[in-house]
Amino acid sequence: MSGERERVLEVEDLQVRFATDTGEVPAVCDISLHVHTSETLALVGESGSGKSTVALAAMGLLPGNARASGRVTVDGTQVVGAGEAELARLRGRTASMVFQEPATALDPLTRVGAQIAEVIRNHRPLGRAEAAREAIELLRRVGIPEPEQRARAFPFQLSGGQRQRVVIAMAIANSPGLLIADEPTTALDVTVQAEILDLLRGLAADSGTGVLLVTHNMGVVADFADRVAVMLNGEIVETGPVEEVLLRPRHEYTRKLLAAVPRLVFQGEDPAPRQDAPVVELRDVRVRFGRGPRAVRALDGVSLDVRPGETVGLVGESGSGKSTAARVALGLIPPDSGTVSLFGTDLARSRGRRRRALLSGVGVVLQDPVASLDARMSVAECVAEPLRMHRRGMSAAERRARVAEVLELVRLPKELMARGPRELSGGQRQRVSLARALVLEPRLLVADEPTSALDVSVQRTVLEVIAELQRELGFGCLFVSHDLAVVQQFAHRVVVMRAGCVEEQGPTMSTLLRPRSEYTRRLIAAVPVPDPVVQRRRRAGVTV
């Protein structure tokens, strides 16, 4: 690396501690890093590693209970300890930031053009009309169609990807020397992610902006970064050029992290097809939400089935109807037309006790383990609840024994039984959800993005537990996921959904390696692989 180039961001011995009710918690311990002009440094690590804290510290945006020390210089200005007025002059002009969640990052009541114009006028003495014109130009630059009309839109009238483009337009409005992007594509679909990454890359290359990219996604790192710094527990454990770190990691933790990342593979055999009668079967199911002209066709003639012992991956972008399909299978949404049979019985024709008995054969694991477990119940109570509902005759001792047995199945230590869900880690909580889903020995497990809220290393153990238990217990699994690499590893068959329809379905390997539909092909091409060399070739359009 050329040491001659200017450093737009220089962090030296940065320490950040958070004051909490139980005392001070260190978040970042003595880290040093720098970003040159026209280069991208990726700061990677799992949740709680302190990577976002570093990004916020560089903008002087740390929350009120944070205490920072050390030196953070942005284009020659010391940020740590600077006053609000000085920081306000810096933010949006010298350094800008793009955030993770485009849905909430914009003021819902202000037109997007006005929000961009505000950033312009914060730093340059332009009139309203001039700033508004420039805002439209910026919208054009970030690839928003019909920018004149779109500038007058409110954020809720734009898609997630368009909102993120607006946030990027705000960030580049005053041509900053440093752009900090904190998980800029985590909340977006893969195809949109690819577009946003392309946009950021192009903008950075055009203007020589230095980029600090905070992410947990190794594919994004391979796609975008020049150098990488790996964070663990508030420290940087390894730093170097992207090829070095991703292909020849030196630190034990980096190796572990990379090994846990699910990768798309480009060859493989289909497993033998299952012949048993399906545990769940959707036939030509249609679901509409709302009435009149605003009604949305959530599902439009969807047919799929899951057989005992097999996992069917349900993939597609947000809004494609995959979660709706899972809910129909769970009996939570009655279809407007078409049939749902569970274990060979038509769900629409069974009522009362029969229906309950039928549904007790289905276990469910949802995406957010915090939201889906009752915070006032202990782990043991959470797991025992389905037994109380469906096995009324069971004695308390039998119930306790069954709960202990299931917790052992999902590899949770007995000591955790009395704790509340909030006292567990994310992975532990998700295993409690899994134990709860399995306690009635279901014949079907519906898992809706079960690992999306988890770090990759935790994701891997949870997925392994599910796969192992499936081999042991033989349940069918309907596995909803947006992550094609996970589905490829985990599912026997795959159903690709788009706009409420099944785009194509078939055995996992042949469907994902030789997709018949253009849509599936695009979906796969958009997934960045965590290998910078391969990723560069894929981006250049060479099929692998």
Add this chain to the structure above:
Amino acid sequence: METLAYLARRTAQALVVILIVTVVVFCLLHALPGGPARGILGPQATAQQIAAFDHDQGLDRPLPVQYVYYLRTLLHGDLGTSYTLNEAVSQLVGQRLPKTLVLTVLSAVVGLLLAVPLGMWQAVRRNKPADYVITTLSFVAYSTPVYFLGLILVLVFTQELNWFPSQAPQGDTPAQVFADPVALVLPVVTGAASMVAVFSRYMRAATLENLSEDYVRTARAGGSRQGAILFRHVFRNSLTPVIAMLGYYVPVLFGGALVVEQLFNYPGMGLLFWSAAQSSDYPVLLGCVLVISVATVVGTLLADVVQRIVDPRVKAGRA
């Protein structure tokens, strides 16, 4: 066009609500023991006199018939005739309503003008001495009964300090009332006190919630200063839930007027209602309740319309 259709739909709903209100009030009032004849003719009246009165007023007919009759006259703008004052109810209400509106609207405006900045200021200075002091005062103001607060104000500002008169302006028209603004101060302050207390709490909570929103961080990251963020973004976003609450606050304001008018001898609808309740003057009571319920329904309707204007998401059905 879309807004017109919305207004038509909401107005139709409002009419149904008002109809239900008239039924409920009608039933409640007729369930009271004694009946109006005894109240008007006094304890000395003979059974014959009472029967004659009941027949005269149509009170001996079945309740549903009385109700339908009542509704029919209502549609002609006729609210009946007062038993005790021998005047058309519509005329009585028509005279008093503007004065009560002056009092309640002034109280509401003064209350909001104080409550909104106070709440925002508290949110910005959260958990600092100023916040604690205002919070304590709010709870005191909210938990003090209106008549007690009014009495204390009268005692301090008219008896001890002699700053303001103890009576509200006595004029018959709003113009005459406004001619004596000094006399309006105490009634309006009394009426506004609980409003300030309640709405500064709402505003404080809404502002705090908005200050922790992501869009505030985005604005700061774009170099906007605290003041600009507060007034350009947080203010409007915090105001929407407060506007929604305003409509539901109309009956509370009228309830307050009942006490304030009594206390400051201000002959508005509150006083009218008060004396009518004491003499079982059914037509007047029904007239007042009807007017107040219409005001409430119109208030919520207005609040919804204002919200549609302030928050475009409401119109799109996204919020």
